[in-house]
Amino acid sequence: MDYAKFVESSPDVMMGKLVIKGTRIPVELILEKLAAGQTEEELLLDYPRLSREAIHAALAIAAEAVKDMKFYKLAS
Template sequence: MKTSTFITSNPDILMGKPTITGTRLAVDMILEKLASGQTEQQLLEDYPRLTHEAIQAVLLFAAETVREMKVYSIAS
C-alpha cells in the first residue's frame, strides 16, 4: 500500500497537515481518535468519506514517520 494514495499534504488545507486525500480529515485526528478508544467501525460511521484502506494508510504513515525519526542525546 502506498500511503501517498491516501494521504496528502497541501499548504492550503489545514495549514499543510497531512490529511486523508480529498477530505479535511487530519492524520493526527484519526490517530488520536483510535488512541482514545474509538473503533475503526465508529470512525467509519462518524466520517462517511473515510475508508478502511485510508485508516490503514494512517497507521502505516505513523509507523513510517516514527521509523524515520532521529534521536540525539544531549550531553549534560
C-alpha cells in the same frame, strides 16, 4: 503500504497538515481517535468519506514516523 494514494498535504488545506485525500480529515485526528479507543467502525460511521484503507494508511504513516526513533532513560 503506498499511503500516497490516501494521504496528501497542501498549504491550502488545514495549514499543510497531512489529511486524507479529498477531505479535511487530518491524519493526526484519526490517530488520536484510535489511541483514545475509538474503533475503525466508529470512525467510518463518524466520517463517511473515510475508508478503511485510509485509516490503515494513517497507521502506516505513524509507523514510518517512529520507525527509527530511540528513547533513552535519563539518569536521575
